[in-house]
Amino acid sequence: PMATPAGTVLHTERLYPPDHxxxxxxxxxxxxxxxxxxxxxxxxxxxxPMEDAVFVDLETTGLSRGAGTYAFLIGVGRFAEGRFRLRQxxxxxxxxxxxxxxxxxxxxxTARALVTFNGRSFDWPLLETRAAMNRLRLPRLxxxxxxxxxxxxxxxxxxxxxxxxxxxxxxxxxxxxDVPGEEIPQRWFDFLETGDAAPLAAVIVHNRLDILSxxxxxxxxxxxxxxxxxxxxxxxxLTGAELLAxxxxxxxxxxxxxxxxxxxxxxxxxLERDLPAPLRRGCYQALARALRRAGRAEEAAAVxxxxxxxxxxxxWAHIELAKxxxxxxxxxxxxRDWSLEALEVAMxxxxxxxxxxxxxxxxxxxxxxxxxxxxxxxxxxxxxxxAGSRRPRELDVDGIVYRIRRLERRLGRERASGGR
DNA sequence: AAATAGACATTCAAGAGCCC
DNA sequence: GGGCTCTTGAATGTCTATTT
Numbered sequence: 001p002m003a004t005p006a007g008t009v010l011h012t013e014r015l016y017p018p019d020h021x022x023x024x025x026x027x028x029x030x031x032x033x034x035x036x037x038x039x040x041x042x043x044x045x046x047x048x049p050m051e052d053a054v055f056v057d058l059e060t061t062g063l064s065r066g067a068g069t070y071a072f073l074i075g076v077g078r079f080a081e082g083r084f085r086l087r088q089x090x091x092x093x094x095x096x097x098x099x100x101x102x103x104x105x106x107x108x109x110t111a112r113a114l115v116t117f118n119g120r121s122f123d124w125p126l127l128e129t130r131a132a133m134n135r136l137r138l139p140r141l142x143x144x145x146x147x148x149x150x151x152x153x154x155x156x157x158x159x160x161x162x163x164x165x166x167x168x169x170x171x172x173x174x175x176x177x178d179v180p181g182e183e184i185p186q187r188w189f190d191f192l193e194t195g196d197a198a199p200l201a202a203v204i205v206h207n208r209l210d211i212l213s214x215x216x217x218x219x220x221x222x223x224x225x226x227x228x229x230x231x232x233x234x235x236x237x238l239t240g241a242e243l244l245a246x247x248x249x250x251x252x253x254x255x256x257x258x259x260x261x262x263x264x265x266x267x268x269x270x271l272e273r274d275l276p277a278p279l280r281r282g283c284y285q286a287l288a289r290a291l292r293r294a295g296r297a298e299e300a301a302a303v304x305x306x307x308x309x310x311x312x313x314x315x316w317a318h319i320e321l322a323k324x325x326x327x328x329x330x331x332x333x334x335x336r337d338w339s340l341e342a343l344e345v346a347m348x349x350x351x352x353x354x355x356x357x358x359x360x361x362x363x364x365x366x367x368x369x370x371x372x373x374x375x376x377x378x379x380x381x382x383x384x385x386x387a388g389s390r391r392p393r394e395l396d397v398d399g400i401v402y403r404i405r406r407l408e409r410r411l412g413r414e415r416a417s418g419g420r
Numbered sequence: 421a422a423a424t425a426g427a428c429a430t431t432c433a434a435g436a437g438c439c440c
Numbered sequence: 441g442g443g444c445t446c447t448t449g450a451a452t453g454t455c456t457a458t459t460t
Contacts, residue, residue: 063460121423122459
């Protein structure tokens with residue numbers, strides 16, 4: 001029990017040495033990430049003072065958002081005095097909330113930043129509501145919500161980006177006897193009725209592990225963002241899929257020439273590492289696009305040629321090359337030749353698609369990777385569409401034939417005037 | 421049960437080049 | 441030069457997953 005102006009609060013405290021290993025990673029990973037790297041993970045965040053950040057996670061009486069949902073366990077972790085200090089504040093009954101909130105306010109007083117998992121939409125707004133109900137105001141802090149950058153990093157490669165999935169896939173940690181989230185509210189309500197706190201022990205462990213995982217995960221993500229090509233969090237370099245994600249991050253929101261260059265290097269390296277086949281096309285696409293934006297059109301064309309060679313399923317690379325030769329390199333014959341190859345690919349795909357289930361070329365395995373509706377419920381797509389294929393017209397046989405005819409016409413004219 | 425923010429798709433506007 | 445067509449990027453809209 002701890003004294004506050006509003007009464008006593010039941011709380012726990014644990015201190016972890018900074019090199020404490022959680023899963024495959026040390027807890028203090030985040031401290032070794034250069035400050036500017038956090039900006040890469042979340043555009044809104046400018047500077048992020050990780051040394052003074054609090055890692056916050058709640059256990060609540062439910063998922064609803066109204067004033068009726070209480071936070072009965074508040075976990076707060078932070079780096080302090082060479083340790084990772086994890087405190088948990090427990091609500092023994094509704095009437096204790098003023099004291100718990102006062103303790104929380106004191107805990108947050110010296111905080112300069114906030115780290116959560118999905119806290120931007122769940123934990124923090126809920127806490128703000130609880131604070132308001134108790135005539136308190138929480139500080140405004142730069143907020144790093146790990147969920148969103150985690151999705152950018154792993155969504156393409158993992159089936160789920162929940163904290164527990166990432167814990168297993170990224171940290172290599174599997175929990176024994178974890179409490180399923182949906183059981184948590186009931187355990188507290190049971191405690192209210194019976195006074196038996198034993199079933200809550202597992203909830204307190206659950207909350208603690210969530211916070212440790214957030215710290216370890218933040219370290220991983222920070223390193224990956226800061227130095228993707230050389231980082232080896234947990235002793236192993238980034239996978240191709242991770243490099244692809246960082247490369248996209250850097251090239252798509254490029255804040256500087258430097259970012260763009262580094263992003264391009266990541267994308268190129270991703271192709272050299274193990275990249276799951278469905279991701280390869282997206283990587284070629286992102287790389288070609290970034291190179292073009294960087295004014296390196298010839299290199300972009302070289303990448304497209306490699307893509308055309310390695311990806312026989314979709315004519316997109318061939319079409320891009322046709323555009324390149326028509327508009328940039330001004331070589332109409334080459335443009336036509338690439339269009340002819342595109343036609344070949346498109347027709348092969350059409351017949352193949354026809355053979356499979358009469359579904360035309362819109363069957364998922366043949367759809368280009370760029371419409372990543374694959375894996376997404378068919379219910380979301382107009383399966384019965386008289387509206388027809390969603391593929392851009394330029395990738396369809398008709399569009400390609402049109403392109404070829406246009407180029408042929410121009411070539412004929414060119415020959416006529418040049419041969420004179 | 422709801423806010424968040426990303427992923428994807430579609431639409432719009434502007435600019436460039438071609439054609440006559 | 442006016443009318444087309446094509447490309448590109450920005451704006452807009454729809455859908456999804458995550459939290460207890």
